[in-house]
Amino acid sequence: MAKLRSAAGLETLRADIVSRRDPGKRCIAVCAGAGCDAACSAAVVDALREEAAKKSIDVKVTGCHGLCEKGPNVVVTPGELCYFGVRPEDAPGIVAGTAKGVRMDEVPFYKHQMRLLIGDNPRIDPTRIEDYLALGGYAALSKALFQMTPDQVLDQVKKANLRGRGGGGFPAGLKWETAKNAPADERYVIVNGHEGEPGAFMDRALFTGNPHKVLEGLIIGAHAIGAHRGFIYTRHDSPKLIEHIETALAQAEAYGLLGENILGSGFDFEVEVHFDVGIFVSGESSALMRSIEGNPPEPRPKYVRTSVSGIWEKPSNLNNVETWANVSQIISRGADWYASIGTEGSKGTKLVSLSGHVVNSGVAEVPMGTPLRTIVHDIGGGVADAKPLKALHFGGPMGGSIPERLIDTPLDFDALAALGAPIGAGGLLVMDDGTDMVDMARYFLEFLTHESCGKCVPCREGLLQMLKILTSMTNGKGRNGDIARLEDLAEVTGMACLCALGKTASDPLRSMLRHFKDEYEARIPAGG
Amino acid sequence: MKRESPPVAEIVLQIDGKAVKATEGMTVLQAASSATISIPTLCHHEKLEPYGACRLCMVEVEARGRKSYVVSCLYPVARDLIVRTRSDKVDKIRRVILEELLAHAPHSPELMRLAQEYGADKDRFEKESSFCILCGLCVRYCAEIKGKNAVGFVDHGARRKIRFVPEIASNECWDCQECFALCPTSFAQAAYFLTEALAFPGRRKAWTP
Ligand SMILES: Cc1cc2nc3c(=O)[nH]c(=O)nc-3n(C[C@H](O)[C@H](O)[C@H](O)COP(=O)(O)O)c2cc1C
Numbered sequence: 001m002a003k004l005r006s007a008a009g010l011e012t013l014r015a016d017i018v019s020r021r022d023p024g025k026r027c028i029a030v031c032a033g034a035g036c037d038a039a040c041s042a043a044v045v046d047a048l049r050e051e052a053a054k055k056s057i058d059v060k061v062t063g064c065h066g067l068c069e070k071g072p073n074v075v076v077t078p079g080e081l082c083y084f085g086v087r088p089e090d091a092p093g094i095v096a097g098t099a100k101g102v103r104m105d106e107v108p109f110y111k112h113q114m115r116l117l118i119g120d121n122p123r124i125d126p127t128r129i130e131d132y133l134a135l136g137g138y139a140a141l142s143k144a145l146f147q148m149t150p151d152q153v154l155d156q157v158k159k160a161n162l163r164g165r166g167g168g169g170f171p172a173g174l175k176w177e178t179a180k181n182a183p184a185d186e187r188y189v190i191v192n193g194h195e196g197e198p199g200a201f202m203d204r205a206l207f208t209g210n211p212h213k214v215l216e217g218l219i220i221g222a223h224a225i226g227a228h229r230g231f232i233y234t235r236h237d238s239p240k241l242i243e244h245i246e247t248a249l250a251q252a253e254a255y256g257l258l259g260e261n262i263l264g265s266g267f268d269f270e271v272e273v274h275f276d277v278g279i280f281v282s283g284e285s286s287a288l289m290r291s292i293e294g295n296p297p298e299p300r301p302k303y304v305r306t307s308v309s310g311i312w313e314k315p316s317n318l319n320n321v322e323t324w325a326n327v328s329q330i331i332s333r334g335a336d337w338y339a340s341i342g343t344e345g346s347k348g349t350k351l352v353s354l355s356g357h358v359v360n361s362g363v364a365e366v367p368m369g370t371p372l373r374t375i376v377h378d379i380g381g382g383v384a385d386a387k388p389l390k391a392l393h394f395g396g397p398m399g400g401s402i403p404e405r406l407i408d409t410p411l412d413f414d415a416l417a418a419l420g421a422p423i424g425a426g427g428l429l430v431m432d433d434g435t436d437m438v439d440m441a442r443y444f445l446e447f448l449t450h451e452s453c454g455k456c457v458p459c460r461e462g463l464l465q466m467l468k469i470l471t472s473m474t475n476g477k478g479r480n481g482d483i484a485r486l487e488d489l490a491e492v493t494g495m496a497c498l499c500a501l502g503k504t505a506s507d508p509l510r511s512m513l514r515h516f517k518d519e520y521e522a523r524i525p526a527g528g
Numbered sequence: 529m530k531r532e533s534p535p536v537a538e539i540v541l542q543i544d545g546k547a548v549k550a551t552e553g554m555t556v557l558q559a560a561s562s563a564t565i566s567i568p569t570l571c572h573h574e575k576l577e578p579y580g581a582c583r584l585c586m587v588e589v590e591a592r593g594r595k596s597y598v599v600s601c602l603y604p605v606a607r608d609l610i611v612r613t614r615s616d617k618v619d620k621i622r623r624v625i626l627e628e629l630l631a632h633a634p635h636s637p638e639l640m641r642l643a644q645e646y647g648a649d650k651d652r653f654e655k656e657s658s659f660c661i662l663c664g665l666c667v668r669y670c671a672e673i674k675g676k677n678a679v680g681f682v683d684h685g686a687r688r689k690i691r692f693v694p695e696i697a698s699n700e701c702w703d704c705q706e707c708f709a710l711c712p713t714s715f716a717q718a719a720y721f722l723t724e725a726l727a728f729p730g731r732r733k734a735w736t737p
């Protein structure tokens with residue numbers, strides 16, 4: 001295929017792709033996301049293909065649709081009819097149109113969502129850039145390159161108040177501006193696709209299912225910041241994710257959307273893929289940058305920010321997969337539109353990985369400000385086995401738990417942080433009334449003691465000592481003074497560690513000592 | 529972070545109520561020691577790049593009305609910075625860190641002296657007697673000064689350890705042994721001899737039977 005060398009060329013290509021597609025033609029989209037894949041969606045694809053070959057019906061293998069609990073999932077267009085738990089023997093009925101499906105907008109799990117980022121997943125074969133182009137892909141890049149200056153792009157991202165989705169909620173526009181203005185001869189942009197948090201799977205769902213959406217955001221960001229080199233840091237253990245990223249890069253390059261002289265604009269940008277080294281701390285910004293340099297992933301003190309001095313001491317702008325995925329719609333639909341969604345301080349939508357004791361586990365996307373009740377009960381379908389809800393935990397091993405009575409709290413960076421349960425990356429763990437909160441804290445600390453780098457004392461030793469105390473408490477061997485020891489360790493770990501892993505490692509424990517202290521006291525003889 | 533030379537602008541900051549002159553690029557620890565204000569350290573060594581691992585040298589700093597806790601061995605001096613080398617919080621950090629380390633090396637003279645100063649209880653936490661506190665002085669000295677890398681870190685998290693590399697150690701260590709004196713717990717020496725006994729008994733260079 002010939003490289004596109006102008007905005008008009010891109011639109012001509014898009015018109016050509018669209019004109020070859022008959023919107024009335026039936027298409028069967030089979031989810032091959034992690035959950036459905038494990039539920040043998042590949043056999044369903046084979047059966048559907050065999051059946052569909054007899055008629056003129058397309059079968060598309062796509063990324064995650066969202067409702068992983070009920071996989072393998074199939075969606076038939078036009079009409080967006082959903083079929084759940086599909087088995088190979090259901091193929092004839094689905095192809096013939098006799099099997100009864102449910103319209104997507106009538107499925108409770110989907111109807112309370114606003115799927116701006118993940119909604120295209122059922123419409124896209126992630127290995128075909130044409131599917132992304134047919135849905136308007138790379139129009140935002142073209143607009144940013146030809147109708148806007150880099151400063152105007154930056155301004156839109158700032159005005160949209162896009163905040164980082166990787167855990168910290170830091171304003172993306174401010175970070176971009178710092179990296180853009182830091183004096184240097186070279187600067188870099190990076191996608192953080194490490195997603196090492198247990199219970200978080202939304203980045204993989206988005207990146208595997210729609211890699212061009214992330215890539216388009218990255219290229220727009222690179223242009224705004226003035227970077228000509230970018231890095232995608234991602235999981236070494238997800239073959240499909242790697243394949244889709246590499247295919248996307250190759251196809252974008254072949255169309256002239258990446259590489260030299262993008263769309264004839266004169267802007268050059270290349271992207272390299274790097275793999276994590278399998279420990280959680282490698283997702284931390286400075287550790288990730290050391291890893292890209294080829295060093296062990298040990299965090300550096302950030303008295304100078306990585307946006308000023310990162311990879312090879314050059315300004316390096318790191319954003320999360322979901323953060324980058326938000327960029328193209330901000331450019332195409334405008335900051336005012338974007339900022340109209342959400343709350344005062346948290347704009348846009350947020351992907352949430354629902355797991356734990358919930359009926360519908362999976363990936364949901366809701367506007368910021370949505371009450372947690374809607375997420376858990378309407379979208380999630382409530383607590384599994386109709387048990388009472390006890391607590392909700394956000395942010396995995398660096399997050400926190402809140403009790404059921406706070407379920408009307410809105411999904412909002414600041415509101416949840418104030419309660420000690422920051423959104424983090426968006427992993428939401430639902431806990432029923434049988435959950436042992438001492439054991440939950442122990443579980444998270446056990447994870448982190450083996451996933452830190454081990455360099456600094458209050459993290460390496462503090463976590464280990466907290467783990468020992470919690471383990472003995474869960475074994476019925478709590479001692480007087482344990483709670484005071486835990487509180488001291490948690491406080492010092494929070495103040496004295498080098499990186500955010502250590503600094504926030506005691507947050508789950510602290511949130512539980514705040515909201516569920518009685519359960520801890522009950523483990524100490526005579527109230528301790 | 530690199531120590532920059534040559535020094536440029538002169539900076540005045542305040543440490544424990546004293547006006548202290550420093551030059552740009554210096555760390556708070558360097559500025560403090562030039563004014564004979566002492567801050568405890570374990571992983572710091574003048575000849576080595578600052579490392580920031582033991583966190584014992586933490587101090588309270590205030591800049592533009594914002595208070596925070598930073599490691600003085602890495603934190604750069606800045607104009608009008610206010611530094612407090614002792615406060616309730618700083619002392620608590622040091623006390624708990626010492627208690628954590630004493631679980632590994634309860635008899636280290638250096639730790640015992642500091643424990644006394646900060647009221648640390650060597651028996652507060654369950655013992656985990658590895659004797660090594662992973663300050664990395666041996667590892668960094670061997671890499672930065674000797675350029676040999678005969679001893680390095682292995683594994684991560686709570687399983688992190690130092691390990692002598694037999695192939696290098698058998699050739700290099702006997703004639704050097706300089707890291708032994710740097711070790712606050714004598715573990716480096718023990719680790720070397722254990723490696724020798726297990727991996728290359730009787731084969732060290734300079735061995736005269
Ligand atoms: C221990 C640790 C692990 C992290 N892991 C991830 C991760 O897997 N993905 C991610 O995007 N951010 C992760 N972060 C946050 C990053 O350091 C960084 O803040 C983020 O990638 C910045 O992007 P954002 O501003 O778009 O959120 C982690 C932070 C810490 C301390």
Ligand code: SF4
Pocket residue numbers: 281298299452453454455456457459460497498499500501502503
């Ligand atoms: S806080 Fe933990 S993970 Fe971070 S640098 Fe220290 S030891 Fe490593």
Ligand code: FES
Pocket residue numbers: 568569570571572579580581582583584585586599600601602
């Ligand atoms: S001397 Fe500063 S952290 Fe060890």
